[in-house]
Amino acid sequence: GENVEQHPSTLSVQEGDSAVIKCTYSDSASNYFPWYKQELGKRPQLIIDIRSNVGEKKDQRIAVTLNKTAKHFSLHITETQPEDSAVYFCAASIGFQKLVFGTGTRLLVSP
Amino acid sequence: EAEVAQSPRYKITEKSQAVAFWCDPISGHATLYWYRQILGQGPELLVQFQDESVVDDSQLPKDRFSAERLKGVDSTLKIQPAELGDSAMYLCASSPKGGKNTEAFFGQGTRLTVV
Numbered sequence: 368g369e370n371v372e373q374h375p376s377t378l379s380v381q382e383g384d385s386a387v388i389k390c391t392y393s394d395s396a397s398n399y400f401p402w403y404k405q406e407l408g409k410r411p412q413l414i415i416d417i418r419s420n421v422g423e424k425k426d427q428r429i430a431v432t433l434n435k436t437a438k439h440f441s442l443h444i445t446e447t448q449p450e451d452s453a454v455y456f457c458a459a460s461i462g463f464q465k466l467v468f469g470t471g472t473r474l475l476v477s478p
Numbered sequence: 479e480a481e482v483a484q485s486p487r488y489k490i491t492e493k494s495q496a497v498a499f500w501c502d503p504i505s506g507h508a509t510l511y512w513y514r515q516i517l518g519q520g521p522e523l524l525v526q527f528q529d530e531s532v533v534d535d536s537q538l539p540k541d542r543f544s545a546e547r548l549k550g551v552d553s554t555l556k557i558q559p560a561e562l563g564d565s566a567m568y569l570c571a572s573s574p575k576g577g578k579n580t581e582a583f584f585g586q587g588t589r590l591t592v593v
Contacts, residue, residue, distance in 0.1 A: 368536070373520075401581065410569065410584040411521065456520050465534050466511065466571075466582055468520035 369394040371459050373469030381477055386447050388472045390457035391439040397459040400433060400440045401466075405454045414455075415442070447476045480504045482585035484570050490591045496558035499588045503552070503572030509533075511582060512545055512555050513569040521569055527553060528575065560592045 370393040380386050392400075401416035417424045417431045417440065424431050428447075433440040444451055454473050460466040483502040491497045503510050508529050513521035524543065525535040530550040538545065542561070547553040557564055567589050571582040 403584075410586050412584070413581050416581065465523055465526060467523065468513075470520045471518075 369397060369459055369461070369465065369467040371457060371467050371469040373457050373472060375472060376470065377473045377475070379475045379477065380447050382447060382449060384447055386442075386444045386451070386474055386476075388442045388455055388457070388474070389439060390441070390459075390469050391437075392459040392467075393438070394459070394461065395435075395438060396461045398462065399460045399466075400431070401458050402429075402431060402442050403456045403458065403468075405456065405471075407453075411456060444474075447474075449476050449478055452476045482570055482572050482583050484568075484585035484588055486588055487586060488589050488591075490593060491560050493562055493592050494559040496556065497560050497590065498554055498556045499568050499570075499590075501553045501555070501570030501585060503570070504583055506574065507572035507583075508550070508575035509573045509582075510547055510553050511571040511573075512553070513571065515567040515569055515587070517566070524555070557590075560590075562592050565590055565592045 373390045398419035403411035404414045405411040415429050415431050417433050428445045430443040452475050454471045456471050457469040458466050485500050510527040512524045515521045524538045525545045526533045527547045530547050545555045567587045569587045570585045573582045
């Protein structure tokens with residue numbers, strides 16, 4: 368089955384810096400890659416997603432890149448703000464089947 | 479804005495007791511997931527339904543866990559008997575079938591503590 372690895376487990380940056388979180392997946396048939404943000408005690412919420420027919424997608428300060436050959440995808444956050452502090456999860460799935468999550472990255476943005 | 483509803487929000491139970499969680503997905507969402515999230519870890523899929531049918535339950539400990547979605551709408555996850563290691567957040571999520579949007583929307587979760 369699909370296995371998703373995520374790095375780093377923790378990431379500390381200064382406000383205004385960029386943050387990059389990387390994930391690798393094992394099943395080459397996976398074609399949907401969402402990223403979720405989970406604040407303490409709250410539900411995971413989708414922040415951006417990408418499909419296998421697209422190499423990059425951007426939404427304001429957030430971007431995701433996908434390298435199908437290497438089977439890895441990354442989340443890029445520019446101009447980080449303290450409110451970006453949270454745990455970020457990557458995930459992968461084949462269509463509607465079995466959305467598998469990574470282990471999470473705790474991002475801390477210091478003022 | 480439509481949300482996935484879960485109840486209860488919190489549950490404390492003694493080991494060996496039975497416990498049940500309920501989930502009402504967003505109206506019209508054919509796919510329903512139950513995830514278990516241990517503190518500090520990513521959500522782990524327990525079971526996935528497509529309408530009333532189980533699509534994947536390979537990670538569901540079937541000796542003690544059961545899940546049903548009888549009418550293809552709301553769902554119940556049961557643990558019997560509960561063990562100390564079952565303490566976790568149980569998250570329900572739903573997504574629509576077909577189309578371009580496969581986003582999974584999560585409920586607030588049920589935090590289970592087994593004592």
